[in-house]
Amino acid sequence: MNEAILGLVRLQELDKALDALRQHAAKIAPRRAAVAARRAALVAQHESSKKTLTDAQVQKKNLEMDIDTKDQVIRKSSGELNSVKSNDAYKALLTQIDAAKKEKSAIEDQVLVLMETIDALQKSAKAADAEHQTQRAALDAEDAALNAEEAEDQSKADAKQGERDSYAAGLPRAARERYESIQRGRPGFLAVVPLQDMICGGCRTRLTASLLNEVMKGKDLVACESCSRLLYIPPKPADAAVHQ
Ligand SMILES: [Zn+2]
Numbered sequence: 001m002n003e004a005i006l007g008l009v010r011l012q013e014l015d016k017a018l019d020a021l022r023q024h025a026a027k028i029a030p031r032r033a034a035v036a037a038r039r040a041a042l043v044a045q046h047e048s049s050k051k052t053l054t055d056a057q058v059q060k061k062n063l064e065m066d067i068d069t070k071d072q073v074i075r076k077s078s079g080e081l082n083s084v085k086s087n088d089a090y091k092a093l094l095t096q097i098d099a100a101k102k103e104k105s106a107i108e109d110q111v112l113v114l115m116e117t118i119d120a121l122q123k124s125a126k127a128a129d130a131e132h133q134t135q136r137a138a139l140d141a142e143d144a145a146l147n148a149e150e151a152e153d154q155s156k157a158d159a160k161q162g163e164r165d166s167y168a169a170g171l172p173r174a175a176r177e178r179y180e181s182i183q184r185g186r187p188g189f190l191a192v193v194p195l196q197d198m199i200c201g202g203c204r205t206r207l208t209a210s211l212l213n214e215v216m217k218g219k220d221l222v223a224c225e226s227c228s229r230l231l232y233i234p235p236k237p238a239d240a241a242v243h244q
Contacts, residue, residue, distance in 0.1 A: 011167060016188070018157065182223075
C-alpha cells in the first residue's frame with residue numbers, strides 16, 4: 001500500500017468532517033430568516049388589532065362631533081321659535097327640531113354600541129399585549145439560541161480547519177497538491193476512492209489489469225483512467241484490527 005495514499009484518505013475524512021460542520025452552519029441563516037418572518041407576522045397582527053381599537057375611537061369622536069352639530073341645530077331653531085311671525089314658519093322650525101332630535105338619538109345609539117365595542121377591544125388589548133410580549137420574548141430566545149449555535153459551529157469549523165491544515169502540511173507535498181488539484185475545494189467531492197473488485201469506487205469503471213497491478217504495487221499514486229480520482233485498496237477488516 002502506498003503510504004501517501006493513506007494520508008490522503010485521512011485528509012479526505014478531515015475535509016468531509018469540515019464540510020459537515022459548514023453545512024450545519026449554513027442551515028442557521030434560513031432558520032434565522034424563519035424566526036424573523038414569524039416576528040414580522042406577530043408585529044403586523046399586533047399593529048392591526050391596535051388599529052381596530054384606534055379606528056373605533058376615531059369613529060366615536062366623529063359621531064360625538066355629529067351630535068354637537070345636531071345640538072347646535074336644535075338650539076338655534078329653538079331660539080328662533082319665539083321670533084317667528086307666521087304659523088307655517090313656526091311649524092317648519094318644529095319639524096326641523098324634531099328631525100334633528102331624531103337624528104341625534106340615532107347617532108347616540110351608534111355611540112353606545114361603539115362604546116361597548118371599544119370597551120371589549122380595550123379589555124382584549126390588555127391580554128393581547130401580554131401575549132405579544134410573551135411571544136416576542138420567545139422569539140428573542142430563539143434568536144439568542146441561534147446566535148450561540150452559530151458561534152459554536154464557527155469555533156468547531158475553525159478548529160477542524162486548523163486540524164485539517166496542519167495534517168495536510170505534514171503530508172508529502174506532491175501528494176497533497178495532486179489531491180487538491182483533483183478535489184478543487186468541491187464540497188463532498190471524493191478525490192480518493194477505494195477499489196471495489198477491480199472497479200473504481202468513484203465512477204464505477206472497471207480497471208485494466210495493468211492499472212490494477214500499479215495500485216497493488218503501491219509505489220506511486222494511481223489515478224482512474226476514466227475519472228482521474230486517486231485509487232486505493234481499502235484495508236481488510238483484519239488488517240484494520242492489526243493497525244489499531
Ligand atoms: Zn473512476
